[in-house]
Amino acid sequence: MxxxxxxxxxxxxxxxxxxxxxxxxxxxxxxxxxxxxxxxxxxxxxxxxxxxxxxxxxxxxxxxxxxxxxxxxxxxxxxxxxxxxxxxxxxxxxxxxxxxxxxxxxxxxxxxxxxxxxxxxxxxxxxxxxxxxxxxxxxxxxxxxxxxxxxxxxxxxxxxxxxxxxxxxxxxxxxxxxxxxxxxxxxxxxxxxxxxxxxxxxxxxxxxxxxxxxxxxxxxxxxxxxxxxxxxxxxxxxxxxxxxxxxxxxxxxxxxxxxxxxxxxxxxxxxxxxxxxxKFWVRHAADSRGALLLDEGAVQAVAHRRRSLLAAGIVGVRGRFSGGDVVDLVAPDERVVARGIVEYDSTELTGVLGRSTGELPDTMQRPVIHADDLVSV
CATH class of the missing domain: 3.40.1160.10 (Acetylglutamate kinase-like)
Structure with missing residues (x-):
């Protein structure tokens, strides 16, 4: 044709x-x-x-x-x-x-x-x-x-x-x-x-x-x-x-x-x-090593307002990954709304889900994923 x-x-x-x-x-x-x-x-x-x-x-x-x-x-x-x-x-x-x-x-x-x-x-x-x-x-x-x-x-x-x-x-x-x-x-x-x-x-x-x-x-x-x-x-x-x-x-x-x-x-x-x-590499080329499940407030923050992801907005962890890996960010309806480079291992995050920054140990005061390392999909 x-x-x-x-x-x-x-x-x-x-x-x-x-x-x-x-x-x-x-x-x-x-x-x-x-x-x-x-x-x-x-x-x-x-x-x-x-x-x-x-x-x-x-x-x-x-x-x-x-x-x-x-x-x-x-x-x-x-x-x-x-x-x-x-x-x-x-x-x-x-x-x-x-x-x-x-x-x-x-x-x-x-x-x-x-x-x-x-x-x-x-x-x-x-x-x-x-x-x-x-x-x-x-x-x-x-x-x-x-x-x-x-x-x-x-x-x-x-x-x-x-x-x-x-x-x-x-x-x-x-x-x-x-x-x-x-x-x-x-x-x-x-x-x-x-x-x-x-x-x-x-x-x-x-x-x-x-x-x-x-x-x-x-x-x-x-x-x-x-x-x-x-x-x-x-x-x-x-x-x-x-x-x-x-x-x-x-x-x-x-x-x-x-x-x-x-x-x-x-x-x-x-x-x-x-x-x-x-950000191009994060969105299109890097392999995803796992996923973070977000509440609706975190979805709005990272996907629409381009804010950093904090532990308070995470409700679950999927897969095994290390700090520096790329992970998917998943909304409550199972849509992948963003990808980013995570700061912490999956085992570290499991114990701090939903906790505010003030409740976290000194070693975990940084955002889970910084806004500069996030890209919506």
Missing amino acids: TGADLRSGIELSEARQAIAGARRVVVKIGSSALTSLAGGLDTVRLDRLADAVEARMRAGSDVVVVSSGAIGAGIAPLGLTTRPRDLATKQAAASVGQLALAHAWGTSFARYRRTVGQVLLSADDFSRREHHRNAQRTLDRLRSLGAVAVVNENDTVATEEIRFGDNDRLAALVAHLIGADALVLLSDVAGLYDGDPRKGDAALIPEVRSSADLDGVIAGTGGVLGTGGMASKLSAARLAADAGMPVLLAAAADAAVALTAGTVGTAFAARPVRLSAR
Whole structure:
């Protein structure tokens, strides 16, 4: 499905201008744009996508590709007829497909005498600061050497507990990692619609400037070959907006226009004030090690008034964690309303739940989570 070109009769938004002029761009390509159940990798479509990326690079931009399709590329060679559901078969398909995918990207960019470097990442690489720095250095060096970094999730070893869940989120985290100026999400959908476009009566939403533009929008889940869907793309767009970059969601068939004029699909504006690197890490990259259950007063304080969390507002502790870990803050209705870096071990907190600061020992006079280490979700 391709999208209408929006140049006729409208003024390009600030977000689209920023995307068109971005110096560093992350381009995420969905499984459905590269593979099919019957035939595996579609090298004709992959070549067209490589052409669009090369054109953007020759125009002066640094481009990192986040490529889905490893599992999809391994389905046909293994004689499978459906996308596997069990973890072991997914990992087996990925082990075959990653090799094929990397070779296909390498062959395609070789037409331009361009070298490709494969970078496989897991969620753990973003939650651990040393791994985070190593990945950043690798991507930066590949770009400085004129190579194309093709990033994928390390599906052969990722488990359900540590995986990203979809490559849309991976792409947004990579964009933050390299300090990208824009994120482009390419898949089999032409953009964000106000309904199901397959039913024929849905309208494309060309711009999302704030959450108000999403009122009434119902986001679906993934398709046959992918794990994402519109819900994951909206989540990735929000993540990128937190990092201060605009996002373009467009059809892979429109890649050439998306990576030049940016006049197709749906453009998401960056938030006016980006999250600090520390708060971005707390909200999006760090693993949660446990949870603190809050009363309604504490929910109002931390989620709406941006106050520090005190022991008096905590009614329960879940999990085992240490001081310095990231934990979820849970409202009485079980909603996760915030995340933060906790000051104390779970065993320490268990004995002081609901107590005012004046009742606490001298060693626990600091807030349980300081406001500077809190971020609402």
